[in-house]
């Protein structure tokens with residue numbers, strides 16, 4: 031069955047209203063925790079058992095992350111939700127905000143309870159006006175109904191949340207850049223350590239989680255860790271939202287069990303549009319290495335399986351490349367993106383992303399030199415491991431991936447000054 | 457240099473900014489700078505002037521330089537006048553695969569301008585943007601607060617004709 035967790039209101043008429051959310055059991059998990067006084071440690075244990083891993087891209091175990099917080103120490107702490115959703119291919123958090131905002135609020139409140147925070151911020155990318163309005167309205171509804179505020183459900187727990195709108199910068203999805211941005215600064219990632227659990231927003235202990243991660247929490251509490259775990263497989267718990275894009279009959283967001291074969295997901299999307307053949311798949315957002323289509327047909331959609339195939343589940347953005355796509359054009363576009371979005375703090379990333387983009391432009395437009403292919407590989411390799419944040423890696427991995435399986439298309443561009451496939455080949 | 461005059465920010469904008477200021481701790485007014493810049497940009501039509509940025513600095517007790525840094529770091533702040541409707545076209549990977557090239561060509565052709573330019577009558581500006589997080593609706597564009605997805609030439613004509 032699909033749509034059982036983050037999308038559980040999707041079948042309803044106006045899925046985003048408080049009324050809709052209450053009709054599927056909304057805010058009952060928070061109520062149960064607070065009225066039965068379930069210790070935070072127990073909830074954190076449940077989240078660990080559920081094998082929920084961060085849905086923002088890195089896949090870090092959520093329960094473990096929460097356990098790093100000094101929850102018993104005095105003073106302000108924060109829970110921050112990352113709705114910056116900028117990784118090309120990814121469009122799932124937008125639909126959680128649009129169609130099930132209350133579940134995210136409940137998830138933030140439960141997270142706040144677990145880490146000892148009474149305040150949450152949801153960082154929503156600036157272009158997401160409709161999702162922001164839905165979320166903000168939901169905050170209002172929740173406050174009026176007493177699901178946010180002081181002494182929730184008669185307990186000692188106070189919690190309120192606010193939204194913060196971004197201004198158009200992919201790098202603000204990186205968690206420490208995001209904190210800088212909330213503080214009203216340029217979104218430049220911080221050097222780590224210290225980690226946010228010790229020194230986060232305004233210098234206070236902070237946990238940052240992705241929208242989908244937090245929106246999954248109320249259902250884990252309601253149905254139990256085991257239920258969630260069994261929807262996936264060991265170490266890869268739960269259901270997952272996949273944003274599928276490309277020339278498919280029914281592209282869209284699909285919430286399915288972790289471990290579902292890719293071939294089944296493709297079927298849910300109605301298969302390829304008439305006249306298009308599957309060529310390759312970028313399985314986890316633009317930063318994840320591309321996998322040839324045939325190989326992908328044997329992969330299941332979970333962290334471990336996609337990693338074994340040489341890529342990453344990342345944000346769950348499944349970008350379908352068809353037989354009309356020239357891999358040189360595709361990588362040139364992505365390289366341009368990373369150059370544009372590098373914040374410029376680290377020389378290897380700033381210069382390296384510029385260089386990659388420049389070389390790719392050259393090859394794409396027929397000025398490529400034979401040595402360029404090896405040069406690309408080297409420049410990409412030289413960025414990795416030498417930067418403050420993971421954008422450097424994010425820019426390098428696609429280069430390595432495209433060169434590994436599609437080197438012939440790069441060679442063809444250099445030899446014939448045009449594309450090997452697609453409209454550009456004529 | 458004359459002191460920035462925060463009278464430049466009108467009452468409605470100030471009320472709006474104050475609501476954002478209230479979300480953050482009392483001594484962290486600077487957190488509202490992104491919202492404040494967006495609000496005064498909207499008040500001014502579609503772009504920021506130095507005077508407006510200075511007024512924001514004044515209003516939030518910030519150094520001007522820190523306001524300029526923010527205003528130039530994020531792509532949604534504009535520093536020169538644009539057409540009445542800013543058309544942001546995504547050309548990133550999913551949109552590219554689904555034909556954003558043809559969308560761009562159609563828009564450039566129809567409006568008789570290139571990406572980054574404004575029509576002579578100041579009605580439209582075309583802007584190329586990175587992924588806007590609506591990839592399964594590719595190809596897509598944003599005009600004002602609205603997203604338009606699954607575009608084709610015909611749909612674009614209808615959308616543009618419907619704009620005031």
Ligand SMILES: Cc1cc2nc3c(=O)[nH]c(=O)nc-3n(C[C@H](O)[C@H](O)[C@H](O)COP(=O)(O)O)c2cc1C
Nearest residue numbers: 084085086112114115116203204205239240243420
């Ligand atoms: C360049 C870059 C961009 C990122 N963009 C996002 C994003 O848009 N949304 C997100 O949730 N995480 C993003 N991340 C990952 C965050 O840094 C962080 O790991 C995540 O929000 C943690 O939440 P999770 O553990 O629930 O996944 C990005 C990381 C990098 C390096």
Ligand code: SF4
Nearest residue numbers: 373375376379417419
């Ligand atoms: S790796 Fe790139 S984006 Fe990340 S901090 Fe360094 S320069 Fe900025």
Ligand code: FES
Nearest residue numbers: 546551587588591
């Ligand atoms: S690639 Fe165009 S909206 Fe994501």
